Amino acid sequence: MASYVVPPIYAAFIWWFSTGAVLLLVGLSSRFDPLRISAAILLFGGALFGIGVTAGDTTVTAAYAAFTFAILVWGAQEIAFLAGWITGPRPEPCPDGAKGWRRLSFALQAILYHELALIASGLAILALTWQNDNQVAIWTFVALWVLRQSAKINLFLGVPVTNDELMPDTVKFLKTFFARRSVSVFFPVSVTLATAVLVVLVQRIVEVAANPFEVASWALISTLFALGVLEHWFMLLPLPAMTLWGWGVRSSPLSNEPAAQTAASRNAATASTPCMVPQLGNAPPTLPEAKALSQVVELAVVRNDPKPSRSAAACARQRLEDEFRQTFLEKNRRADLTTPRLNVGVESVTNFNGRS
Secondary structure (H helix, E strand, O other): HHHHHHHHHHHHHHHHHHHHHHHHHHHHHHHHHHHHHHHHHHHHHHHHHHHHOOOOOHHHHHHHHHHHHHHHHHHHHHHHHHHOOOOOOOOOOOOOOHHHHHHHHHHHHHHHHHEEEHHHHHHHHHHHHOOOOOOHHHHHHHHHHHHHHHHHHHHHEEEOOOOOOHHOOOHHHHHHOOOOOOOOOOHHHHHHHHHHHHHHHHHHHOOOOOHHHHHHHHHHHHHHHHHHHHHHHHHOOOOOHHHHHHOOOOOOHHHHHHHHHHHHHHHHOOOOOOOOOOOOOOOOHHHHHHHHHHHHHHHHHHHHHOOOOOHHHHHHHHHHHHHHHHHHHHHHHHHHOOOOOOOOOOOOOOOOOOOO
């Protein structure tokens, strides 16, 4: 029973985690470029090496390993693509007014190098697994390639939900090639064909698989295919794509750093400029004073500095000062009461020419 249950769970986890990990790595700022480049090269080279090692192994562990290595090869290609390193000869937005074959030509020019890199990777996997018993890696890569091509065509022709918020800023120009509208005729055809292939794969698990290796192999590939069909339905229904991979989505350096610099400069200006509250009294504030007061109030709300704690000695000293001040005020008040007041007499009114 475990041979039928564990492979789908493992395939679903790898599909979910690898997608988020790629988005997270691509979302790092430009100062991490050496890290991203090293990670992509190590993933690609190490995964191809692993596929070659497991090509002749027909154990269940080798089936899982070959499946994982194929996902890593695909992930390395996605990192290079989403980071903007390998896109096409014209990595620019679609010109306004481009339609039909002209729009298709611009779309192909935007991703041509990436498509060629995927084909080259597939051929490398095919060469490593040619005439070997473990074909899990090549079938996994073929399933990913077919489903991704179908998804790209549907996005190009038009779907209600594009989920383009998952795309990093480095390849934002690709959003101009997406059409957000009702589905085309290609969508039901592609989903129907993909579902038919999925049925055949599941049938092979039940009727053809003769040992645990074959059961695990076809279960992994069929689960991946089922998830690809599910991604197609994401284009129709407002399913929570950001909820699934929101942990891996970050703003690119181009959109994040200016905001951070603006906030830093604003904080520096606030720290270096003292906040002076004008003494307005009962008079209504003028326009400059009102603006200054609103800024002071806003800064007071935003900063929310913690109150400094006082020691016991400082509190005792403060009490003594308060007692001394109170005693001083009482003595002065009594002295003021005992001081004789000056009597101011009323001078007589003098007249001059009949006027006082």
